[in-house]
Amino acid sequence: MIGSPFHVLAVVDSTNNYAMAEVNSGNVTNGSAYFAMEQFAGKGQRGKQWHSPPGENIVLTVVVQPPIKLSQQFLLSATIALGAADFFAKYAGDETKIKWPNDLYWRDRKAGGILIENVLRGSQWQYAIVGMGININVPQFPGGLVNPVSLRQITGKEWDSLALAQDLCSFLDRRFNDLPLVSEKALLDEYKSKLFRYQETGLYKMDGEFFSGIIRDVLPSGLLQLERDGKILSLGVGEVEFVKTS
Known part of the structure; x- marks a missing residue:
C-alpha cells in the first residue's frame, strides 16, 4: 500500500534524493513514503529547483514497483497525475486539472508538480521514485513566479500538510492498484478528460x-x-x- 510505511523527515536536501539513497541501501519496500517538513534542494522537472517554506506544503516522495513495462512509463506518470488530481479536487473542487505531462493545476495556475525518477537493474524497472510538491498553506508567493496557487488561497483556510500528504497517499494507492487492470485507452481517455487546455x-x-x-x-x-x-x-x-x- 502506498504510504506504508510513512516516514516523516525533519530536514532533507530532497525527498527524492533521500528515497533514492534508501533504495540503494536496500532499506525500502514497495509503497514507502517520505514526507519532509523542510527540504532545501527540492528538484523539479528538467533540473529546476522547487522551494517550499518549512512545514507549509506537501513535500512527498513515494517509492513503487511499477506493475507495467518500462516502455509504458508514461502510463505510470498519467496514473500518478490522476491520483494527485483526485486528491486536490477533493479540497479545491472540480476546476482541478492536469497540465501536460503531470503538473497539478487549478484553473490556469500551478498548484503542484511531479518528478518521477527510475531505478533500473539491467533491463528491469525495479522502482519508480515519485516526488510530489503541492502548494498547501502559502498565503502569498514571492514575485517572479509565473502562476502559482496554493490550497489556502483557493479555500481561504489553513490545512495540516502532513495529514493531507497521508490522504494523498490513499488516492495514489487506489489509482496505482488499478493500473494493471485498466486498458491503456481507458486510462489515457480519463487523463485527457482532466487535461488543461485539451481541445482548446x-x-x-x-x-x-x-x-x-x-x-x-x-x-x-x-x-x-x-x-x-x-x-x-x-x-x-x-x-x-x-x-x-x-
Missing part, C-alpha cells in the same frame, strides 16, 4: 516564437499532439512552453 485554443512558445495551438491528443508514449496552423506537431517534454494569457 491556447498560447504557446517554441524556439522563441509565440503561436496559437490546440492540444488534440496525448500518445501512449507521452508525446503531446499539438495542432499549429492545421498541422499536428508531436512534442516531447521541454519542447514547448505553455504561455499564461490571463
